[in-house]
Amino acid sequence: MSTNKFNRRKFIADSAKAGMVLTAANLVSSNIFAGSSRLFSPYTSFEQTPLPYAYNALESAIDAMTMEIHYSKHASTYSKNAKEAAQAEGADLSKPIESVLSQISKYTPKLRNNAGGHFNHEFFWKSMKPGADAKPAGKLLAAIEKDFNSFDAFKTQFADAAKNRFGSGWAWLISGPDKKLKVISTPNQDNPLMDIAENKGTPLLALDVWEHAYYLRYQNRRPEYIENWWKVVNWEAVAGRM
Numbered sequence: 001m002s003t004n005k006f007n008r009r010k011f012i013a014d015s016a017k018a019g020m021v022l023t024a025a026n027l028v029s030s031n032i033f034a035g036s037s038r039l040f041s042p043y044t045s046f047e048q049t050p051l052p053y054a055y056n057a058l059e060s061a062i063d064a065m066t067m068e069i070h071y072s073k074h075a076s077t078y079s080k081n082a083k084e085a086a087q088a089e090g091a092d093l094s095k096p097i098e099s100v101l102s103q104i105s106k107y108t109p110k111l112r113n114n115a116g117g118h119f120n121h122e123f124f125w126k127s128m129k130p131g132a133d134a135k136p137a138g139k140l141l142a143a144i145e146k147d148f149n150s151f152d153a154f155k156t157q158f159a160d161a162a163k164n165r166f167g168s169g170w171a172w173l174i175s176g177p178d179k180k181l182k183v184i185s186t187p188n189q190d191n192p193l194m195d196i197a198e199n200k201g202t203p204l205l206a207l208d209v210w211e212h213a214y215y216l217r218y219q220n221r222r223p224e225y226i227e228n229w230w231k232v233v234n235w236e237a238v239a240g241r242m
């Protein structure tokens, strides 16, 4: 384990012990995240990062053409427009995008939509992997069973949030300010890190239910997309965000 990684973990552990409220803004302002340690940062820059698998790797749930258009057209446009809007509005592009999201009410709808869109997609790609396990294990499974009664009850609640989000938006599993796990959904490209969010918290898992995410294979059958999507959820990544 690198020194940077160790220091960050130790900082987070010590801060949690001290009962500090960890917001994106105060983590970002900490020296631990300055300079080269940004390379190891769990935070999101304004730049699009490479997809962690091939376009056709998630075929059991999402076809290659959808992945390619989604990543190389839709998501790359959010990144480009977020940078453009951040520059025009005087937001600091060298800081993680989380710090902009935490005070998004200060900015225009263009930055809200595109910074949200960029963060949400970076988060979404890393929430999936080929050959995923059917369910989580360890602490994450225990926390889900505690807060939703069972893993199946959680899946039903999450799928319902995704199905019932009218129009375009996202379904989320978050850890709320009370540290309880909660299922929520957001409209458009909003997310639970935004100061304007109805339900704020740390995002653990996200599902894109915009039609561009599933229409080529599933057309109007959003529930079928959601059902198949469980096959590619990267539970290790979700657990790592707790």
Ligand code: MN3
Pocket (backbone or CB within 6 Å): 070, 074, 121, 208, 210, 212, 213
């Ligand atoms: Mn999308």
